[in-house]
Amino acid sequence: MKTNIFLIRHGQTERNLERRITGQEDSDLTPLGIKQAELTGQYLKEYNITSIYSSDLNRAYNTALIIGERLNKKPIKDERLRENNLGLWKDFTIEEIQKKRAELALAGFKREDIKPPGGENTYDHIKRVMNFLNELLDIKKGGNIAIVAHSGTNKILISYINNAPINQYYNIDQSNCCINKIEYDNNEKKFKIITINFINHLNSL
Numbered sequence: 098m099k100t101n102i103f104l105i106r107h108g109q110t111e112r113n114l115e116r117r118i119t120g121q122e123d124s125d126l127t128p129l130g131i132k133q134a135e136l137t138g139q140y141l142k143e144y145n146i147t148s149i150y151s152s153d154l155n156r157a158y159n160t161a162l163i164i165g166e167r168l169n170k171k172p173i174k175d176e177r178l179r180e181n182n183l184g185l186w187k188d189f190t191i192e193e194i195q196k197k198r199a200e201l202a203l204a205g206f207k208r209e210d211i212k213p214p215g216g217e218n219t220y221d222h223i224k225r226v227m228n229f230l231n232e233l234l235d236i237k238k239g240g241n242i243a244i245v246a247h248s249g250t251n252k253i254l255i256s257y258i259n260n261a262p263i264n265q266y267y268n269i270d271q272s273n274c275c276i277n278k279i280e281y282d283n284n285e286k287k288f289k290i291i292t293i294n295f296i297n298h299l300n301s302l
């Protein structure tokens with residue numbers, strides 16, 4: 098028996114346009130983000146999606162709602178699918194966070210150990226996200242499941258499954274409303290990555 102997971106990043110948000118990190122704060126979908134979600138839902142109609150799970154943060158959940166409208170499925174929220182908690186770094190731009198991490202690296206800190214004040218490091222993020230996935234696969238046996246989450250959360254799932262070096266866990270491209278297809282063999286308890294960062298369904302934009 099096999100379970101197919103369609104792991105999706107949320108649509109474009111206002112903060113994405115500003116190149117500002119959102120973390121566990123929130124940001125509204127842009128008109129383009131809404132259209133991306135619509136096209137993702139349309140694409141997934143060719144698959145028999147049996148259930149949809151989503152981060153409880155609005156940018157992911159609203160994306161999941163739009164997708165769910167086209168699939169006649171109501172998304173189930175789960176806070177374990179949230180983006181990495183950046184604590185006091187939550188309003189930083191991408192460039193500001195890169196600079197901060199570079200400074201800490203020079204001071205001898207490893208990327209995976211860096212924890213913003215009040216936030217999470219890579220290990221915290223892995224534990225939370227994999228707790229969700231393992232619990233889900235204990236419940237769901239077979240079928241096609243859509244999961245709508247975030248760039249960092251998707252990278253954690255994919256990297257963990259791929260046994261990537263932990264200092265490279267976030268080194269994967271995740272475009273807005275990309276689809277990552279993951280196959281899980283319930284009998285052998287093995288994962289297989291089918292596609293990463295698939296965006297062909299958005300070509301009409």
